[in-house]
Amino acid sequence: KATVSVLNWSFLLRETATMGSDGMPKGEKTGTMMQLLMGAGGIYACFMYYGVLQEDVFKFRGGEEKEKFTYIWFLQMLEAIANVGVAFAYLSYTGFTPGIPHELFSLTGFTQVSAKYCTNAALAQGVSFPVATLAKSGKMIPVMMGSLLLGGATYTLREYVQVLAIVLGTAIVSMGSGKSKGSTESSYFGLFFLFLSLTCDGLTGGVQKRLKKKTSEKGIELKPYDFMFWTNLYMVCVATVFAFFFSEVFAGLAYIMKYPEVMQLIIRFSICSALGQSFIFYTIAIFDPLVCSTVTTTRKIFSVIFSVLFKGNPLQPVGWFGLAVACGGIMADIAGKTSENKKPDQKGGHGN
Numbered sequence: 469k470a471t472v473s474v475l476n477w478s479f480l481l482r483e484t485a486t487m488g489s490d491g492m493p494k495g496e497k498t499g500t501m502m503q504l505l506m507g508a509g510g511i512y513a514c515f516m517y518y519g520v521l522q523e524d525v526f527k528f529r530g531g532e533e534k535e536k537f538t539y540i541w542f543l544q545m546l547e548a549i550a551n552v553g554v555a556f557a558y559l560s561y562t563g564f565t566p567g568i569p570h571e572l573f574s575l576t577g578f579t580q581v582s583a584k585y586c587t588n589a590a591l592a593q594g595v596s597f598p599v600a601t602l603a604k605s606g607k608m609i610p611v612m613m614g615s616l617l618l619g620g621a622t623y624t625l626r627e628y629v630q631v632l633a634i635v636l637g638t639a640i641v642s643m644g645s646g647k648s649k650g651s652t653e654s655s656y657f658g659l660f661f662l663f664l665s666l667t668c669d670g671l672t673g674g675v676q677k678r679l680k681k682k683t684s685e686k687g688i689e690l691k692p693y694d695f696m697f698w699t700n701l702y703m704v705c706v707a708t709v710f711a712f713f714f715s716e717v718f719a720g721l722a723y724i725m726k727y728p729e730v731m732q733l734i735i736r737f738s739i740c741s742a743l744g745q746s747f748i749f750y751t752i753a754i755f756d757p758l759v760c761s762t763v764t765t766t767r768k769i770f771s772v773i774f775s776v777l778f779k780g781n782p783l784q785p786v787g788w789f790g791l792a793v794a795c796g797g798i799m800a801d802i803a804g805k806t807s808e809n810k811k812p813d814q815k816g817g818h819g820n
Contacts, residue, residue, distance in 0.1 A: 503754050508763045510747030512770070518740035519597065519771045521733050523779055526591045530727040537730055540588045541711035542720030543737075544581055548703040550738035554746055555697035567688045568698060572679040576672055577702025583668035585707075586661045593658030596781045598772040599642045602794045603662045604669075605768055606634040626804060633797025640790025641783065692749040762802050769795050 525537055537543075590600050609631055612623060642655070683690055711717045724731035751760045772791065775781050783791065 504751075504759070507747055507751030507754065507760075511744060511751065511760075511763050512767050514740045514744030514747060515764070515767055516771050516774065518737060518744060519601070519775065520779065521737040521740065522588075522591070523597045523775065525730060525733050525737065526588070527780075528727070528730055528733070530723075530730070535723070535727075536592070537723060538592060539711070539716040539720030539723060540585055540592060541707050541714060542716040543588065543734065544584055545704060545707035545711050545717075546734055547584075547738045547741050548581065548700045548707055550742040551700040551745060552697060552704055554742040555693045555700065558693045558746075559691075559697055562691065562693070564697075565688065565690055565694050567686060568690075568694065569679060569682050569686075569688075570698070572675060572682060573698040574702045574705075576675040576679060577699050578706050579668045579672040579675060580699060581703040581706045583665045583672065584703075585710075586665035586668060590658040590661035590665065593661060594655045595658035595662065596642075597775045597779065598781050598783075598791070599638060600658075600662060601768050601772050601775075602634065602638040602641060602791070602798075603659075604665065605765070605794070605798050606631065606638070606666065609635065609666055626800070630797045630800045630804065633800065634794050637790045637792070637794025637797060641787050641794065643786065643790070692752065696745055696749065765798060765802055769798060 525543070528537055529535065530537075587600060587604060591597065612627070612631060642659070708717075711720070724734065748760055748764065751763065772795075776783055776791070
């Protein structure tokens with residue numbers, strides 16, 4: 469996450485907030501309470517269940533040999549195919565946007581599927597779901613580090629404190645998770661995968677900025693489902709290549725045929741991913757992108773708490789303290805975005 473390894477649409481949603489035609493009205497957006505409940509409820513239901521299924525897939529042990537599911541590229545391929553199918557159905561009705569910059573879409577597809585692979589690899593290596601989800605909530609960390617190293621960006625004390633709270637809180641949760649000593653080495657390796665995942669998130673943000681700039685220069689107005697379709701299509705291509713390269717396709721098929729309960733988990737997992745993304749776009753089309761960002765971020769917190777209470781990831785008292793610190797950093801980030809979003813309105817603008 470990892471938060472539930474769901475695609476990081478937050479940047480794209482904010483950047484597409486000014487689209488005028490095709491269901492993305494310009495300016496400030498308002499909707500009814502029923503529409504908000506429908507959008508937020510759909511996001512919560514799909515992605516919280518997505519997280520449960522994701523955790524179940526990597527905790528599954530089949531047969532007397534206790535075989536683990538290790539075919540991560542194969543899993544990424546199946547999930548992306550489901551997302552492509554839903555987006556294709558929608559675009560077949562509304563029409564595809566011409567002039568798509570495929571070279572940038574292919575690059576962001578590569579970085580996003582790599583980030584998701586590393587997240588799932590971290591889970592497979594024994595990193596607990598709460599730790600992975602909290603760590604992935606710190607997507608601003610690689611962006612901030614890159615900007616500081618390369619120059620050209622400054623950050624407020626509040627932003628530094630927010631990042632520090634998420635990092636320290638996640639570390640405390642990891643130490644207070646009550647893991648056995650035998651799982652420590654695997655968890656450290658898993659944390660390395662989380663670091664790689666966050667690095668890929670940082671690269672994704674840079675590519676998406678280039679994508680926005682190029683489409684703006686060409687006067688191309690991308691619909692939300694253009695992002696969903698083309699990004700996931702290239703994710704399918706990348707995941708398929710790696711799945712065949714690492715001999716995961718037939719081995720993965722053999723595994724889910726041998727253990728059909730895992731096949732059911734993956735099918736539901738992929739459906740939740742596709743429907744969840746659809747609810748994200750439904751929400752962003754009616755409300756301000758910040759509303760959607762708030763919903764998806766708070767959903768991660770509830771997913772963590774649910775996992776701790778009901779999915780066998782108990783925390784010691786120090787772990788609960790770390791969870792509170794990390795969640796405080798996440799909520800402070802939301803509050804900061806809300807404050808920034810209101811400033812243009814105070815000056816007579818239309819917000820983001």
